[in-house]
Amino acid sequence: MRKHVLGVFMVFVSVLVSAPMASGASGRISKQTEACLECHASVNPGIVGAWEKSRMARVTPRAARSMVVKKRRVSFESVSKGLASVVVGCAECHTLNPEKHQDSFEHNGYQVHVVVTPEDCAICHPVEKGQYSKNLMYNAYGNLKNNPVYHGLVDSAIGIQSFNGMKTTLKKPDEQTYADSCFYCHGTIVKVQGMKTRETDKGKMSFPILSGWPNQGVGRINPDGSMGSCTACHTRHQFSIEMARSPATCSECHKGPDVPAYKVYMVSKHGNIYSGLGKGWNYKAVPWTVGKDFTAPTCATCHVSLVVSEQGEVLAERTHQMSDRLAWRLMGLIYAHPHPRSADTTVIRNKAGLPLPTELTGEPVAKYLIDTKEQDKRTKTMQKVCLGCHSHGWVEGQFARFENTIKTTNEMTLTATKILLSAWQKGAAKGLAQKDSIFNEAIEKMWVEQWLFFANNTRYASAMMGADYGAFANGRWYMSKNIQQMADWLEFKLKEKR
Amino acid sequence: MRKHVLGVFMVFVSVLVSAPMASGASGRISKQTEACLECHASVNPGIVGAWEKSRMARVTPRAARSMVVKKRRVSFESVSKGLASVVVGCAECHTLNPEKHQDSFEHNGYQVHVVVTPEDCAICHPVEKGQYSKNLMYNAYGNLKNNPVYHGLVDSAIGIQSFNGMKTTLKKPDEQTYADSCFYCHGTIVKVQGMKTRETDKGKMSFPILSGWPNQGVGRINPDGSMGSCTACHTRHQFSIEMARSPATCSECHKGPDVPAYKVYMVSKHGNIYSGLGKGWNYKAVPWTVGKDFTAPTCATCHVSLVVSEQGEVLAERTHQMSDRLAWRLMGLIYAHPHPRSADTTVIRNKAGLPLPTELTGEPVAKYLIDTKEQDKRTKTMQKVCLGCHSHGWVEGQFARFENTIKTTNEMTLTATKILLSAWQKGAAKGLAQKDSIFNEAIEKMWVEQWLFFANNTRYASAMMGADYGAFANGRWYMSKNIQQMADWLEFKLKEKR
């Protein structure tokens, strides 16, 4: 124990010396958390050390709540007395709502759970939790798992293929493979499968065995029945706002050829300024002042943060419903289209009865999508951030170009779709009419790359000024080449069939 | 106004406390700029904040000129009294040369223009502007737009393709698409298309409508008739030398598969040292002292900056004509070749009458290219930088390897060209003889990748020690595979034609 008291003392001193502090901060650690630390400081020194560096370890909920509204990082109206007056330590989160937590277990006299969930975090951050639950990301598990079309894409992409008798066959992926690929970001289902007894320094102890674990995917299905994972962005156990505002944090799930946001950002002027000058910025200030704390946006600036001017004007309210500022859904689907009304997209059906927001030939399924009025509103919200550094003419030019790119990339996807439809029609490949997967053959995979990779990269490059990502780097060059290769494949295949 | 006076005072204080300062610095802000700031500090807080952090906001041209030559960042002989004695603020740049600026408009009693151009910057930086205008980059718009061969590559890469009756057809790209892809880096033509009246906090105001805007491409055609854009590298409105020396700045246009300089640098030993230790370097010193300010080069060190030793010896003079230190042109063209004599490459014609610096089979068109004497001179200039940290034996070994790689990558490109020529000759594809685009069919696109991507990556890897970029990462592996795939394509196509 002496060790921890000392540790806390040192944290306290460093706060006095260097960090802005809420009045009443440097609260005491609860008895329960002290009990946790007694062992875990030596069992898991890394996370205890990270927590010691955190604001959570220094500031009580009461002190956090006492700040003027703009500077607050909590959004609760009230919490229990027990929580309000101690800093947020191990026990404060890992023992909440035990009755809801399937993963709660008896541990040295405490009822502890492994997986801290948005439901737990919502004790202090209910507004953020509420906003977040309106996101596509919140539904990322179900939107993938319960949509037969998307799920067909998953299975054909990650299933095990065999080759026998000159034919390939596809076996469905196992649970570990799901968790290791698509659901790493989308989120797994975390369930208790039983208990396991383990020899420890303190003798035999029992711990729950979790399936789908570890996972921090944005749409994780938690053992308390809640959805999502705050730690996807607010990395445990330092929970640093500096990290949540770092573009690298978003890159974990937004860097691949299918979601190139980070790569496009890093090559953009914004990203270049961040790379060149960002080491001198203040990533901790709440609210976040443009021109003072930073001179170019990170992902959070445009999509999440409370951004103000030095004169105190609010450029953007904090939101954890990221689609608030987004008129178009650029990625993941065959054609770019207005954002869906419902973040649970499994309810959508197009005319052909498929769970897709557009027809296979691109027409949007209007009744499930936001209308142009809502699109305009969201565009305006985003543009208010842009206008912090750019003139109206600049911003309008930028958005006109972007909307043109949505149109042309959809056209180039339609062309690829027409080649695929010809292939199905002429028997070169098997598709919907043959009740076959629309993702398993080579031509189908080429078609997928047209929209999931190339059209997508081109649109991101246009939205975020990604230079070569609109040209040669997974952009227009590949859309153009892919169409020629699809046409040639069809020609070769038909010839061969004759 | 009080706000700004205070702001300037704070800048002043911080200068006293922390920054090296020219004698006579901390000049006053002009009345005109004060008028700009009065509104724009709240209308565009981001750029005003960036400018406040800048050296421009602290140092008058007169003070900048008063330093010893080696430490100077300006190159003018004289400027008007009005400019000399105030810091460089909004009005100083945005109201220069109004008679030349098609985008100049009446704004609250001032004649203001939107696009600050190299012609404007040249008031204080004439030598840099003069050097820059000898660059290929300065001509980047025309070199692409007015060269029918290159422009054919552009159109086939970014145009819209359709598929009807089992055939693909190509439509020329629209202006927005040009601006959104190739000309993002090469530069657009920025023109005034009319005026637009907008409701503002100060009532109705009129602003010019610009086409080709926004853009910061290196060869931009400006509304004052000038060419280029200093802000491509010297990002507005902080204009930080630290940023111009950051490799990320160059990456905006030099990161894709066609221009992999940044990627190769970052994987090289130089880039690794920068990544591991660069956070402790001094990027602001002028001149820039090797071994003291930094211990490995960034892009600027080898290609642009004034580099000296601690003992005061000049390793490299500052240049904004980057080709000064480059004997070979590695990228963008079918074969690597000596740098062209004229930075406007549209004047070049090979024996076949094509605007290319080599024949289609690789022989350089000597009369348009620098001779070996000039190549040697440029190589020596570059090597003087290398020798700051490496022995003669090291440097000679490095350059011998590099020149060998130019030879072998040209050979591998020739092999791909021969396959393409066979395809044209045997009717498997349509090329020059058929007056068809040489870039629109699959085999032609494979050929393009051989030189524009793979040979190019291999050469950059060799020039800058890019490890796997010379092997598997877009390098030799892909050259080798591409040739086999081109040969197979030809075989399949000919068989099918029978």
Add this chain to the structure above:
Amino acid sequence: MRKHVLGVFMVFVSVLVSAPMASGASGRISKQTEACLECHASVNPGIVGAWEKSRMARVTPRAARSMVVKKRRVSFESVSKGLASVVVGCAECHTLNPEKHQDSFEHNGYQVHVVVTPEDCAICHPVEKGQYSKNLMYNAYGNLKNNPVYHGLVDSAIGIQSFNGMKTTLKKPDEQTYADSCFYCHGTIVKVQGMKTRETDKGKMSFPILSGWPNQGVGRINPDGSMGSCTACHTRHQFSIEMARSPATCSECHKGPDVPAYKVYMVSKHGNIYSGLGKGWNYKAVPWTVGKDFTAPTCATCHVSLVVSEQGEVLAERTHQMSDRLAWRLMGLIYAHPHPRSADTTVIRNKAGLPLPTELTGEPVAKYLIDTKEQDKRTKTMQKVCLGCHSHGWVEGQFARFENTIKTTNEMTLTATKILLSAWQKGAAKGLAQKDSIFNEAIEKMWVEQWLFFANNTRYASAMMGADYGAFANGRWYMSKNIQQMADWLEFKLKEKR
């Protein structure tokens, strides 16, 4: 000379002010090194400046040895008196063991050599040198050059192809090309080819001409007969531990599609924490304390460093035999398999007589590979690092998923192999039976990408939580697509043959 005395004085002052210092540090510079510096401070200011920033320039071997064991960075029992009491400067390394150094030459009265080797470094770091020599990397030259199968892959990947009479032919690569690609990382043979006289500021001087130079590959064959290159990671001449612990350092050879460790790390949660918060960490501390000095691992943390808890417990002993903590060999070979017993893998023969650790159909060749007991031991060693921040349940879940991925990626490779075997058998391509290269035709190159790129990326993503690298970013998506394309290629080729 005065200059240097002053420089050293300044170093001394800065040590007093800011750096942790061994008792007895700030030793004097030897007369010999002073003689070197007299010229080289102006001839190579960059490396002299880097060295001046180094710990080597401040701390004598004796002082380094005098620290408590855990804090030591040297491992010798004794060194000569001459070396013990001076700081480690130019002469201390470049004049060691002259009798062994083929590259030793007379230089201003000293017997100097160009290439400092592990044998030289071992004077002070014998334990590290000894550990390192048990690595695959130590044998990286021979493992590639002297294994006919691998070497066939090299030659077909980087050799020069020609196209004549509708056929491609392959010429072996030249020595410069070897050095410029595969052997850049694997290491070249560095040999003295003669002497060259050069005009210098001090008159005519003679220097050795080295072939295979420059090179810092991990398995370099040195002119003193030793193997390896410490400077691959411990970059000259600053030799900063901060740099050795930077992930960028490892990226030089571990970033490409064939060895994606760095890319996977940077997209992982670990890498994100490093990117977002790592600028505040202490990379210089020895030992390295988890939770205090850093809160997420870099490459070195898990694979090399001495890692302790704040309470002093050792989580991992320092090792320079990186395989100590690795049960599986994931990369470079056709199938993932247990690590080989011998780091010299040229001794391995499978049942078919090929120098491969598995059969072509995946079965491991047990007698050359570590057994499950040794695998378990290595896994446990690695897991002890994981447990510093993660629970047993987390770690077990992670490793179970990883081992499943080894199995499934091997299955997907086997499927690709079966298509290739069919192609050979049916005469669509020429393979082992025809005594032809197994890497030169298109289908063979597709097969190589299945394991060398895609299975490999998928496994790394699984091992290090690389998100999309297990899905779309060079991962499962490409394995799946590649199989379809291989099957189509075979179909087209067979049809064409009919």
